[in-house]
Amino acid sequence: MKSIKTAGLIFANPFIAASGTFGYADSYLDFYHPDLLGGFVLKGISLEPRKGNPPMRIIETPSGMINAIGLENIGIERLIKDKIPFIETLHSVAIANLYAETKDDFIKLTEKINEIKRIDAIEINISCPNVKSGGMQFGVSPKMTEYLTKNIKKVSSKPVIVKLSPNVADIGEIAKAAEGAGADALSLINTISAMIIDTKTMLPALANVTGGLSGPAILPIAVRMVYQVYEAVSIPIIGGGGISSANDALQFVMAGASLVSIGTYNFISPASIPVIIKQFNNEVKKTDYSYSDLIGIAHRQHST
Numbered sequence: 001m002k003s004i005k006t007a008g009l010i011f012a013n014p015f016i017a018a019s020g021t022f023g024y025a026d027s028y029l030d031f032y033h034p035d036l037l038g039g040f041v042l043k044g045i046s047l048e049p050r051k052g053n054p055p056m057r058i059i060e061t062p063s064g065m066i067n068a069i070g071l072e073n074i075g076i077e078r079l080i081k082d083k084i085p086f087i088e089t090l091h092s093v094a095i096a097n098l099y100a101e102t103k104d105d106f107i108k109l110t111e112k113i114n115e116i117k118r119i120d121a122i123e124i125n126i127s128c129p130n131v132k133s134g135g136m137q138f139g140v141s142p143k144m145t146e147y148l149t150k151n152i153k154k155v156s157s158k159p160v161i162v163k164l165s166p167n168v169a170d171i172g173e174i175a176k177a178a179e180g181a182g183a184d185a186l187s188l189i190n191t192i193s194a195m196i197i198d199t200k201t202m203l204p205a206l207a208n209v210t211g212g213l214s215g216p217a218i219l220p221i222a223v224r225m226v227y228q229v230y231e232a233v234s235i236p237i238i239g240g241g242g243i244s245s246a247n248d249a250l251q252f253v254m255a256g257a258s259l260v261s262i263g264t265y266n267f268i269s270p271a272s273i274p275v276i277i278k279q280f281n282n283e284v285k286k287t288d289y290s291y292s293d294l295i296g297i298a299h300r301q302h303s304t
């Protein structure tokens, strides 16, 4: 497959490891080299280190998991000092995932990332359901999405990808707000707000009460949202949510995604992305269409 140019970046293949499931690109070295990926998104990073939420904060569910990690991370200074030197040795597209509670902190974080040459793009997380402030609060409002995206675009020297929340009534409206504010690409979906009750203790099982559902259980919802966003905007889409096979990935491409992301499946089968990439290339060949013709083809097939 030819490389894919999206948002001014060149991806060797359409597969991206999703934020929060791939550490700082050094977690899966026992299984494969990150250069086999089109790109990877680092764990969400904030200005200061964060401890995240207390346990229980991860629960397995039928065909998925619920997490309420609460954006535990090492903070920007340690990212620069301890993790960037390894990332500098890599060649695939490196995307930083940013989290802040206020616009001003998002701006400060963006300015810090501007200084890191090896980071190719930023993904702004305005869709985390597991933190008290910031996160999803921004991403469920078109006005806030527009305001934040506009301000970050003003200072960012790198392409800006806005990561959308599925926890909204009309995802097309939020996508349009991000596009209108100058976003270079959109990424969707983040996890779906969910909860589990422990029937023995009769309490919510997560200390945070609610968490975010991910994994194969959410795939059809994510495909639907990518399909809707493709109709609403013309900027590129990174689509994901529950992908665990080449065929799953192909669904996202046909719905309108230019690139696809794999998250939770990394925990289930840590060596799998390179295998899926090979299978995906074969699946694409079997269709007799070029990769670029397959992007959004379900819309065109539907209207003929």
Ligand SMILES: Cc1cc2nc3c(=O)[nH]c(=O)nc-3n(C[C@H](O)[C@H](O)[C@H](O)COP(=O)(O)O)c2cc1C
Residues within 6 Å of the ligand: 018, 019, 020, 021, 043, 044, 045, 067, 069, 071, 097, 125, 128, 163, 189, 190, 191, 213, 214, 215, 216, 218, 240, 241, 242, 243, 261, 262, 263, 264, 265
């Ligand atoms: C344990 C865990 C941590 C995550 N951390 C982040 C994060 O820091 N920033 C972010 O934007 N998304 C985060 N996500 C969301 C994933 O990147 C992805 O959007 C979501 O899980 C749906 O894809 P999947 O079903 O393939 O996992 C996290 C997901 C999981 C399961």
